[in-house]
Amino acid sequence: MSLKSQHTHHLQDPPQPSSSPPTSSPPLVYASSRQSTIITKRFRQLGVICRLNAILMVRFWKAAVLQAIFVPLLVIGIVFGIQKASVSNNGAPEPLSNACMTLVYAPPTPETNQIMNYFQTKNQARTNAALQVESQVWEDLNEVPKDNMGIVPMPSDQFVYDYALAHPDTIQLGVVFTKQTPASGPIQWHYQVYYNISHATNMSTTPDFKYSKAAGYDRRSSTDDPYGVQVPSMIRALDEALLTFLDPQHQQADLDYSLRSFPTASSKNGYSSQDDIMAVLTNLLTLPACITMVMAMLRVTKEKESKCKEAMQMMGLTPLVYWSAQWLTAWIMAIVQASVIVGLGYAFRMSVFINTNWLVLWLMFALLTYGMTMLGFLLTTFCQKTGSALGFGFAMVVAVLISMPILTGGSWTQLYLDMETGYRVNSAGEQLPPRLSYNWVMAFLLPFIHFARLWGQILPYATETIDWNTGVRKSPVGFTLSSLTNYKQIPEILQDVLPQPISALTYYGVDILLLALLTLYFDQVIPNEHGHSRGIFFFFESFSNAVRFIWYGGSSGVARQRSAEAQRIIPYEDQPPANEDSDVIAERERAVHCQNQVAVRTANLTKKYYKNKPGFFRNLYLSLCCCWCCCRTRRRAHKTENKAVDRLNLITEPNELFALLGQNGAGKSTTMQMLYGVTDPSSGSAFLFNRSIRTDMNDIRANMGVCPQHDVLFNDLTCWEHMLLYAGIKDLPSEALLETINEREAIKENIRERPTWIRSRLEAVQLWKDRHTRAGRLSGGMKRRLSTIISTIGDPDVLILDEPTTGMDPVHRRHVWTFLAQFKRGRCILLTTHSMEEADALGDRVAIMVAGHLKAIGNTTRLKNKFGNGYRVEIALGNSASTTGDQVGHDPQHPNNNGNNTLSQKDLEQEITAATRAIVPESTLLDLSGGVIVFGIPMQAIGHMADLTAMLEKTQAQGKVKNWGIAQTSLEEVFLTLIRSSEDRH
Numbered sequence: 001m002s003l004k005s006q007h008t009h010h011l012q013d014p015p016q017p018s019s020s021p022p023t024s025s026p027p028l029v030y031a032s033s034r035q036s037t038i039i040t041k042r043f044r045q046l047g048v049i050c051r052l053n054a055i056l057m058v059r060f061w062k063a064a065v066l067q068a069i070f071v072p073l074l075v076i077g078i079v080f081g082i083q084k085a086s087v088s089n090n091g092a093p094e095p096l097s098n099a100c101m102t103l104v105y106a107p108p109t110p111e112t113n114q115i116m117n118y119f120q121t122k123n124q125a126r127t128n129a130a131l132q133v134e135s136q137v138w139e140d141l142n143e144v145p146k147d148n149m150g151i152v153p154m155p156s157d158q159f160v161y162d163y164a165l166a167h168p169d170t171i172q173l174g175v176v177f178t179k180q181t182p183a184s185g186p187i188q189w190h191y192q193v194y195y196n197i198s199h200a201t202n203m204s205t206t207p208d209f210k211y212s213k214a215a216g217y218d219r220r221s222s223t224d225d226p227y228g229v230q231v232p233s234m235i236r237a238l239d240e241a242l243l244t245f246l247d248p249q250h251q252q253a254d255l256d257y258s259l260r261s262f263p264t265a266s267s268k269n270g271y272s273s274q275d276d277i278m279a280v281l282t283n284l285l286t287l288p289a290c291i292t293m294v295m296a297m298l299r300v301t302k303e304k305e306s307k308c309k310e311a312m313q314m315m316g317l318t319p320l321v322y323w324s325a326q327w328l329t330a331w332i333m334a335i336v337q338a339s340v341i342v343g344l345g346y347a348f349r350m351s352v353f354i355n356t357n358w359l360v361l362w363l364m365f366a367l368l369t370y371g372m373t374m375l376g377f378l379l380t381t382f383c384q385k386t387g388s389a390l391g392f393g394f395a396m397v398v399a400v401l402i403s404m405p406i407l408t409g410g411s412w413t414q415l416y417l418d419m420e421t422g423y424r425v426n427s428a429g430e431q432l433p434p435r436l437s438y439n440w441v442m443a444f445l446l447p448f449i450h451f452a453r454l455w456g457q458i459l460p461y462a463t464e465t466i467d468w469n470t471g472v473r474k475s476p477v478g479f480t481l482s483s484l485t486n487y488k489q490i491p492e493i494l495q496d497v498l499p500q501p502i503s504a505l506t507y508y509g510v511d512i513l514l515l516a517l518l519t520l521y522f523d524q525v526i527p528n529e530h531g532h533s534r535g536i537f538f539f540f541e542s543f544s545n546a547v548r549f550i551w552y553g554g555s556s557g558v559a560r561q562r563s564a565e566a567q568r569i570i571p572y573e574d575q576p577p578a579n580e581d582s583d584v585i586a587e588r589e590r591a592v593h594c595q596n597q598v599a600v601r602t603a604n605l606t607k608k609y610y611k612n613k614p615g616f617f618r619n620l621y622l623s624l625c626c627c628w629c630c631c632r633t634r635r636r637a638h639k640t641e642n643k644a645v646d647r648l649n650l651i652t653e654p655n656e657l658f659a660l661l662g663q664n665g666a667g668k669s670t671t672m673q674m675l676y677g678v679t680d681p682s683s684g685s686a687f688l689f690n691r692s693i694r695t696d697m698n699d700i701r702a703n704m705g706v707c708p709q710h711d712v713l714f715n716d717l718t719c720w721e722h723m724l725l726y727a728g729i730k731d732l733p734s735e736a737l738l739e740t741i742n743e744r745e746a747i748k749e750n751i752r753e754r755p756t757w758i759r760s761r762l763e764a765v766q767l768w769k770d771r772h773t774r775a776g777r778l779s780g781g782m783k784r785r786l787s788t789i790i791s792t793i794g795d796p797d798v799l800i801l802d803e804p805t806t807g808m809d810p811v812h813r814r815h816v817w818t819f820l821a822q823f824k825r826g827r828c829i830l831l832t833t834h835s836m837e838e839a840d841a842l843g844d845r846v847a848i849m850v851a852g853h854l855k856a857i858g859n860t861t862r863l864k865n866k867f868g869n870g871y872r873v874e875i876a877l878g879n880s881a882s883t884t885g886d887q888v889g890h891d892p893q894h895p896n897n898n899g900n901n902t903l904s905q906k907d908l909e910q911e912i913t914a915a916t917r918a919i920v921p922e923s924t925l926l927d928l929s930g931g932v933i934v935f936g937i938p939m940q941a942i943g944h945m946a947d948l949t950a951m952l953e954k955t956q957a958q959g960k961v962k963n964w965g966i967a968q969t970s971l972e973e974v975f976l977t978l979i980r981s982s983e984d985r986h
């Protein structure tokens, strides 16, 4: 979209600047502006910024490889190594002593001995297990058997219990008999069966232990369940034995039994199985995501600190496109990293990986990395420097590493449930919802919480678990895709309270969306270093634009309205400064009452800087305060102010190069910064082709080129890549790329390279040969040239150049001048400079600013005539001269004539001074030193110049004058005169 109603790109012969630039510059070839919809333009910009990120990643490939491959490899390697080391050393299961007692019984009475003999016989007949019934009662609590023992009598129930506790691996089963003989009724035989879970558990985890399916041990099936196989068969055998014992005596008896586990000893492996270690080391698995987050934060903050991001936005890149490119790049990195982690997990055969569906794992790791990077992006909106981003990132990594084991290790369920009382019930005993809900936890916007939760739910499914009630170690059932929605909570008590695992993925998504919105928001409302930011309700702008669009009947109506707004008279706040120059007053009237569309119009543009500037939160508070309170607080907050620009009124037309001059600190850069939108005016406004810098900056930037005072270049991009980048931002990518391809083909086919518009521009500033040099390796002057030429990409209607030629040598400066002189055709260029020669050579009009005020304005001739001293005559005296009586001043009685044939230096000075004064009485002696006399001749004395010249030629012939010259007052003298006069006034 063009800012101007009519815009042409026809080239005309450039006007010749007063200094003669080289004539060998190539002709300019401008890229034609493409008409594309705003959507396609945004997509093209997105592609260009993604390409930029890709180039930077390739340039910093070591950092990319570190994040994507090395850190995941290191982490998985460490976890794997620790698991191995832990299992082979401390964590190895204790070897099971081969010697064990299969069955102990108590008390050893003749009756129980008899019963156990029957038991042995029956058991052998059925299972072929020849268990010997020991005759000796085992009475030593500390002794362990040297060989396997079959059926061992023990003194008492208490002894059996204590022995099992002291030697958990030694006894498999036990039975304790009690016989009661009531006064009436049958005898009561009761036996207590003990089974040893600890023993079963340790046997099942001992690598060397050979399971015997025949004996009922099959770890992979349910037959290793003591309830299912051993205990019932033992009860059956005992009942048989008891019945056999009772039958010969035809006794009446009641048989009863009970079942009980021996005291459960904790697993001998303690917390050292592979899977337990995996759970404990979970925080290490978040390390790759943390590293990626910190790297992304540093990259984005570096672009902010170096102002490259600002530069791209000045050239028309919107924050949404910029951030979308960052998000897309982060997603690609997350995909790569998750794939590497999952691949390594499979490669190392880690049980949690091989027992979990790969898609679930992949999504979980990818979303973790992506979520953490999104969180990092949000944090960068609060950082201006890479140092603070590093600090924030580091703090976040520490927080994650510390909280991860707590969150994954089950404590997150504690977080989820009520902290103090667990489940809450009301007085009627009904369960109340937990006080601290997971939804609330989600509000922390910390994606690693969802990772911890999902990981915590996956681990019991994908790793071996120990039933802490029974000590039984269970094989993993595996976490499948359907487990995401059909998950049985462990412990079951949480079944109705905890969400299904799929919700972690949903929360990841919600968090990521919220983080993206917050990043966009804070990126715009947190003030930059100039204090510029958008209002906290800026998102209503689009709404109000839409209303305006409907209200004024479409884009043409809006354009008319804009024009009317721009032309509205902006009254003075107070009296204009005293002693204002008449041209400045006229310019102000023109600017304030302007009725036509002009290129740039500033109306009372003012910028105040405050010493004690309020920060973001203060600004927020002030914006929310009511008016009265707000004004008072603002006044207090802004006690000390510095008016950098004070009611500036200017108009520049299309086709005009307007040069702004001023001392350091005069307010030139501030004026430019307000025009290109990195700092807000304190009052007044400015319009570029009727678009207000306060409300239409996006429109303005789409057709504006900016070369800021300090180079904002990517050190790692070449000149050529810079040109392509900004061509893309200005929506010229296809042509640029096409021509790049053509160029490559031309080189390949040894055809003379086709001139492209990029080439012509780089050649114009003598950078073609260095096009593949990275900006970081260019000299200061070369960087300036590159910055200048970048600002011209897209043929903007308004070009702002803030001291573009600073640091350039005279030859290259002239190349730039030539280019600018040609380029200004059809557009308006605003230029600030400290080079009077440059302003003189290029400026159609020149303005001089002093302490924020406009001091003088006009074309250079007018300024020289108005403020200069007319002409300047410099006369260098000869060393000596013969006296012939033909003295210049026709004064034979000259007091200094001492009668010798030579005149002294002083005599000569006096003689020439007198002669000049005689011819031009209005002349003023400006300087007399070192044998050089300088006269100022006012413009009105121009008629005497011929006589003066004749006199000087004559004296030169006589040898009294060695050399002389006449020059018009320079712009520099005008500048100095104005500065001095304003200093005198102060």
Ligand SMILES: Nc1ncnc2c1ncn2[C@@H]1O[C@H](COP(=O)(O)OP(=O)(O)OP(=O)(O)O)[C@@H](O)[C@H]1O
Residues within 6 Å of the ligand: 529, 530, 609, 610, 642, 643, 644, 662, 663, 664, 665, 666, 667, 668, 669, 670, 671, 709
């Ligand atoms: N971010 C800022 N915060 C506070 N004061 C500032 C800021 N930027 C500029 N100023 C002040 O505003 C005044 C004008 O500065 P500005 O940079 O516009 O001058 P300039 O004419 O461009 O000078 P130079 O020729 O040295 O670039 C100076 O007094 C400066 O101290």
